[in-house]
Amino acid sequence: MNETIGAAAAGPSDIAAAAGRLTRAAASGVPCAPVRDLIGRDDLAAAYAVQAALTATRLAAGARITGRKIGLTSEAVQRQLGVDQPDFGVLFEDMAYADGAVIPAGRVLQPRAEAEIAFVLGSDLADGPLDARQVRDAVEYGVAALEICGSRIAGWDISFGDTVADNASAGAYVLGTERRTLEEFEPVDVVMSMSIGGQEVSTGTGAACLGDPIEAVVWLARTARDLGEPLRAGQVVLSGALGPMRPVTAGDTVTATLSGLGTVTAGFTEGAAS
Incomplete structure (x- = not known):
């Protein structure tokens, strides 16, 4: 499943143009055209080069990285985009919200919510085999989480290259308050239910x-x-x-319940990001 990301087929000017298009969309709040015309649909190296350029710009402006997000973990979504592997994006400090927070709907372009397990690492994962045993030993605890995905690309008209370039469609995230070690719960066995306005809209399990x-x-x-x-x-x-993501709008309240990890909730209100 792990593939080496080689040299990009797209040139530096194409990568810079794609990064510029996505930057303007984020700054203006107006979604843009896909960037696959510049970097291709499935050129991993080019797509991650665009993502890296956007990350570098944010870091230069004083942003702080808090972690990573994994996307495209569902086989159904992978088939939809014609890929056989997940992708990842970067989490920044200003994406994090506390359980029960009310998030301005304009904070994330075209927001969609999904429920998942978040892990907080107690040690580095830099050396060694990086196998399941080492990962489990490195996890300090897990919590229930909501990810608010967003797309800077109009209509979520994305290929694999588009979403990777667009920081894996990262927007915001909310962590629950019940912290559990891997001695206290088994991620693969978690059962999830997510509701919007009290109505169940998504279900799934850790095995998904x-x-x-x-x-x-x-x-x-x-x-x-x-x-x-x-x-x-x-x-x-x-x-x-752990289950399908669903669109959210101002006035919605999203709650996810994950067995063994409790609940996590976020509300959405009118307004742009502060």
């Missing part, structure tokens, strides 16, 4: 996430190390959706 959320983190740990940015102690890893 690459067969086991721990295996998703194994993939991420190896890929991140291959790219020279290994996972570090204290970082948050959003391990991937």
Whole structure:
């Protein structure tokens, strides 16, 4: 499952143009055209180069990385985009919200919510085999999480290259308050129910996430190390959706219940990001 990301087929000017298009969309709040016309539909190296350029710009402006998110962990979504592997994006400090927070609907373009398990690392994942045993030993605890995905690309008209370039469609995330060690719960056995306005809209289990959320983190740990940015102690890893994501709008309240991990809730209100 882990593939080496080689040299990009798209040139530096194409990568810069794609990054510029996505940056303007984020700044203006107006979604843009897909970037696959510049970098291709499935050129991993080019797509991650765009993502890296966007990350570098944010870091230069003072942003702080808090972790990573794993996307495309569902086989159905992979088939839809014609890929056979997940992707990842970068989490920043200003994406994090506390359980029960009310998030301005304009904070994330075209927001969609999904429920998943978040892991907080107690040690680095930089050396060694980075197998399931090592990942489990590195996890300090897990919590219920909501990820608010967003797309800077109009109508969510995305190919694999588009979503990777667009930071894996990362928007915001909310962590629950019930922290559990891996001695207290088994990720693959978690059962999830997500509701919007009290109506159940998504269900799933840990097995829906690459067969086991721990295996998703194994993939991420190896890929991140291959790219020279290994996972570090204290970082948050959003391990991937346990069920289908659903659109959210101002006035919605989203609650996810994950067996063994409790609940996590977020509301949405009118307004842009502060």
